[in-house]
Amino acid sequence: MIGDWLLNLLAVAGSVCIVLVILGVVFNVSIMMFRTGSMSPTITAGSIALVREIPATELDEGDVVTVDRGEETLPVTHRVVRILDSDSTSGVVTFEMRGDANESNDPKPYAESTVSRVMFSVPGVAPVIQWFSNPYVLGGLTLGATTLVLWAFWPRRGDDGSEPESTDAETETKDGAHPAPPAPSPRTTARHSIAGPAVILLAASLTAQASDTSGADTSTATETRTAHGDHLRMAASGDADQMRNLSPGHSATWTVDVWAEAPEPGDISLDIGADGTLADVHDAMTVTITMCSQRAAEADCDNGVTTLIADTSLSELRDDGTQRRELATMTTEEERRLFVTATLSESAADLGVVGDSGTVRITATGAGDELSLGPDDPDDPDRDQDDDGTLPRTGIEGWQWLLLAGGLLVAVGATLVSRRRDEVPR
Structure with a gap:
């Protein structure tokens, strides 16, 4: 029974x-996992929610929806507090959202043609x-x-514990014909x-x-992206897919070249900043940076490589908006290549960061310019320098x-x- x-x-x-x-x-229909409590008490941290994709024109104020912010950025799930505009031709709706536990609205309105409405959630x-x-x-x-x-x-085996046996006499009938094989039981x-x-x-x-x-x-496909100021130049190269899809215990390396074409000599400072949910948890991701005094492969570095930081937690490199961590200085007559290696912790699942992402940016300041590049920024000299350089979404x-x-x-x-x-x- x-x-x-x-x-x-x-x-x-x-x-x-x-x-x-x-x-x-x-x-x-898909499943969203909540690591933070921005929607508490409606949806607490550690909950899952079942969400269904709908046209944004079906939105109502008060709906709890998930907005997908692209491959490199984690989606956000908050409550719609105000619908600002609806374009019936394109289907794009502009609206504001706020987490139930937050005192203010999200920084910017969202303009989407599709969203995912929360159907129900299950805590824990x-x-x-x-x-x-x-x-x-x-x-x-x-x-x-x-x-x-x-x-x-x-x-x-047979019921008596032995293998069934057969004899030559049993394999043939009296007229010499072979019997048909037995039907499967x-x-x-x-x-x-x-x-x-x-x-x-x-x-x-x-x-x-x-x-x-x-x-x-x-994956071995290498992409190169550049950023140009009036005098400063930066180039970043690496496998963007690899950096966005790290698995626990694995690493990804990207290189950043810095040089200048300045009419007068001067100094350039190199800094690093980090952000994102992987930077919220100590040792969820670590970063090691070495430097070569010329734009050459590490093996071809004439003066050898210098280690700037080693196995440093992303949380220790967090950019609070006022001060980044200084890595090195150089003159406008020099050039540098940085080798940036990010490693996702083998305990990513235990730390509760599966599915999270982080951002790492190298910033060069000098010669009247300030440029920054992340590991997978677009190759666009006119892009917004505040765009994130996102590291992996995992799990x-x-x-x-x-x-x-x-x-x-x-x-x-x-x-x-x-x-x-x-x-x-x-």
Whole structure:
């Protein structure tokens, strides 16, 4: 009786997970995790919320919505407090938002054609999801489920504990014809038909996670971006995709070149500033910066490289808007290359920063100019120098852990069903 109840429970739970994934794809429903309490007490820190994408023209004041601010910036979920304008032609709506726990509105109005409206929230679930997103946990669960599936497929011995035997006389009929192979028993058919989908689901889940993390380690496409002042020049190069998709314990390196074309000699100061949610947690991400006295590869640096900072937490480099951390000084007749290496902590999931991002910027000041570049700024000399240089958004998306959970539940259910049927006396 208990076994039947457990099988039913596993079947329902696995089906619900898979159905949620399908509904999410078909109806644009997704899951948001809340690390901060800006929406308290409506949505507390550590909650998850189910959100559905809608046209912005359907917005009403008082709605709690999520606004996607681009690939490099985490979305914001606040309450709509005022609708300023609605363009019926383009569908773009301009509105103001404010967190329930905040005393003032967000700094700037939002202009969006689509938003995600919060349907409902569940408190305290986000840490559990973050725990499951740990690659060691995912790997252990996947290996365990795979072992269960292999156990279900493994050939069985006869009822008396011995392998069935056959003789030459049994393999032929009296007229010398070979008998037709026996039809598979119902229990064997059931075992294969139930366990098969579990293998497919687990493979899909593992591939989704592997592609999300291994892509950060294997991509080699290098992009170069520049910034120009009247006299100062800066260039940053690196693999932007790798820097935006770091997995726990991995690093990404980008280079920043600084030089000047000034009519008169002078000094240039080099500073670093950091911001973002990864800078809120000590040792969630660390930064190491070395410097070469010429714009050359590290191996070709004639005078060797100088270490400016080593394994420094991003939280210690936070730019408070009034003072950045000084790295080095140079003259307008010199040039420098900085090698900036950012490393995401192996304990990112335990620290609760899965899905978070951070920004790192190198600023050069001198010769009447002030320029700054982040690791993935656009190559646009006229861009706003206050734009963020964003480091990684990490972790797996909500549909992936749902698919993984569904696959694990189906795998366990398949194993229990196959074993129970094997134990039924013939």
